[in-house]
Amino acid sequence: MWRTHNCGELRLEKVGEQVKLSGWVQRIRDKGSLLWIDLRDRYGTTQLFIEGTSASAELLEIVRSLGREYVIQVSGQVIERISKNPKMATGDIEIKAEEIKILNTSKVPPFTIEDDTDGGEELRMKYRYIDLRRNPVKNSIILRHQMMQYTREYLAGHDFLEIETPVLIKSTPEGARDFVVPSRMNPGEFYALPQSPQTFKQLLMVSGFDKYFQLVKCFRDEDLRADRQPEFTQIDCEMSFVTRDEILAAFEGLTKHVFRKARGVELEDFPLMAYDEAMRRYGSDKPDTRFGMEFIELNELAQGKGFNVFDQSELVAGICAPGCADYTRKQIDGLTEWVKRPQIGAKGLVYVKCNEDGTFKSSVDKFYTQEDLKNWADKAAARPGDLLLVLSGTIAETRKALNELRLYMGNELGLRSNDVFKPLWIVDFPLLEWDEETSRYHAMHHPFTSPREEDMHLLSTDPGKVKANAYDLVINGVEIGGGSIRIFDRQIQQSMFDALGFTKEEAEKQFGFLLNAFEYGAPPHGGIAFGFDRLCSMIGGTESIRDFIAFPKNNSGRDMMIDTPSQISTEQLEELSIFVKKPTE
Ligand code: ASP
Numbered sequence: 118m119w120r121t122h123n124c125g126e127l128r129l130e131k132v133g134e135q136v137k138l139s140g141w142v143q144r145i146r147d148k149g150s151l152l153w154i155d156l157r158d159r160y161g162t163t164q165l166f167i168e169g170t171s172a173s174a175e176l177l178e179i180v181r182s183l184g185r186e187y188v189i190q191v192s193g194q195v196i197e198r199i200s201k202n203p204k205m206a207t208g209d210i211e212i213k214a215e216e217i218k219i220l221n222t223s224k225v226p227p228f229t230i231e232d233d234t235d236g237g238e239e240l241r242m243k244y245r246y247i248d249l250r251r252n253p254v255k256n257s258i259i260l261r262h263q264m265m266q267y268t269r270e271y272l273a274g275h276d277f278l279e280i281e282t283p284v285l286i287k288s289t290p291e292g293a294r295d296f297v298v299p300s301r302m303n304p305g306e307f308y309a310l311p312q313s314p315q316t317f318k319q320l321l322m323v324s325g326f327d328k329y330f331q332l333v334k335c336f337r338d339e340d341l342r343a344d345r346q347p348e349f350t351q352i353d354c355e356m357s358f359v360t361r362d363e364i365l366a367a368f369e370g371l372t373k374h375v376f377r378k379a380r381g382v383e384l385e386d387f388p389l390m391a392y393d394e395a396m397r398r399y400g401s402d403k404p405d406t407r408f409g410m411e412f413i414e415l416n417e418l419a420q421g422k423g424f425n426v427f428d429q430s431e432l433v434a435g436i437c438a439p440g441c442a443d444y445t446r447k448q449i450d451g452l453t454e455w456v457k458r459p460q461i462g463a464k465g466l467v468y469v470k471c472n473e474d475g476t477f478k479s480s481v482d483k484f485y486t487q488e489d490l491k492n493w494a495d496k497a498a499a500r501p502g503d504l505l506l507v508l509s510g511t512i513a514e515t516r517k518a519l520n521e522l523r524l525y526m527g528n529e530l531g532l533r534s535n536d537v538f539k540p541l542w543i544v545d546f547p548l549l550e551w552d553e554e555t556s557r558y559h560a561m562h563h564p565f566t567s568p569r570e571e572d573m574h575l576l577s578t579d580p581g582k583v584k585a586n587a588y589d590l591v592i593n594g595v596e597i598g599g600g601s602i603r604i605f606d607r608q609i610q611q612s613m614f615d616a617l618g619f620t621k622e623e624a625e626k627q628f629g630f631l632l633n634a635f636e637y638g639a640p641p642h643g644g645i646a647f648g649f650d651r652l653c654s655m656i657g658g659t660e661s662i663r664d665f666i667a668f669p670k671n672n673s674g675r676d677m678m679i680d681t682p683s684q685i686s687t688e689q690l691e692e693l694s695i696f697v698k699k700p701t702e
Contacts, residue, residue: 124138127210140156165214186226190217193212227243231251239677245667265332275367279330287308328355328356330355332649335349335350346663354368354645356643357642360602361643392544400516402589407527410523410532414434424484431510432512438504440504443502469493475501533593538592538655545585549583567585569586587600598647603642605639
């Protein structure tokens, strides 16, 4: 037997018992006549105690040869500690070691296995198997496991069937590039890895499995950002004979269940907000509603007073930063520089200080009277001591920049706590978005999303106006998931492909299988997918999704540990009928 107990479970009531533990050497303290070892495994840490005067020479020799991360087995008696450690679950006891066996040695690890390690990100990625021994990372992986179980528990409990869909498929358009896999048996032909199981889950509805889910790997070849991975996991679902509101209720239920079980948080009911309203009030389709500072549109009050910049703008809008009227010149210059950065893109920043004495001081005093500024302040419901920050430009630019500024000020003022959760559903997205570059419409969600019933007639006449029966779940400004009611009629699907500029042949070639399926009794259906890694990081309370993935990739899509992507041999390439031009001298 390797062990009778694990390193996290022994308590006072076991005092006197003979036990055997196995684990990793976390730390050794050698005080000459007294030695202690912290022995660690997945479950915790237990202190081993060796008394120099009574221990055998053999035992002492072994103990003195140990190094960090050696794997050892210890036999001994559980004793009560004289100086207890209340911070440790096993802190009341220790093991008086009688025998220690070295099961394996270890090189000195490249970084310390502590909660706050000295290892840099890249180094830890390279030695991920060691990094996974550290408590914060280990606990994140355990949390992920638990969340998977809670998800399955809830969905299976609501009659959803977990059905796997293939990984070697044909491209599905979710708006990113596909990863492709060459087929040896079909020279010159390729599979694509799924960006999502979208078409398959719809086919499962045609088959009659009216509630499907899957915890599924999806692959998107996108430029990576800190919170993106080329392969990621979704909680993917689809339902038949279902209305939008039934889907929202089911997944609000799932979200509440997982938050309750995994984080001990009771979420309030999720409000609904239309996309247009979200854009107007927050300039974003994923508003962070943990704090107010909503947009105030000032066109009516600010235009026609001789200030050219505002007069020429499509939108003049501001936010009211509470209690910031005492910002110094330097602070305001700092904010101005910040909004003018290319990533934010504002041309300048107008401020209005609402002084405690009821007067106003602004950067545009030349153009506006005290009364004008008071009108702005009233519209913003600003109080003495507040600061209005105003941007202008096209509607799109102004909203984008003001959204960034609002989030920035939210951080500055400490209004974005990780312990507060504000979920909401964003609904009624536009169906299509115009792409200047290619001069055609793209599906905002994907081409299988149904237009709203009442907008159906606009599809051929004014497609840009059509709203989709689509929804996103947003929590704290993060898009956790999204989905839609689907088209289930061949003709409508066809007109959608038309609106997207597909020729009949292209549509047939790429999606013929789905169009055909729609001719064999496709039920009305809809669904949703949640980004599971992101949900984990939100519940886990950290920004990075990498911590919640056992073996993540870095920002350039590399696995630093196995060192891939990597080259393959000429033989392999030839077998796959891939001919790579050799670089010429
Ligand atoms: N397939 C969609 C996605 O991955 C989700 C859905 O429409 O169900 O975003």
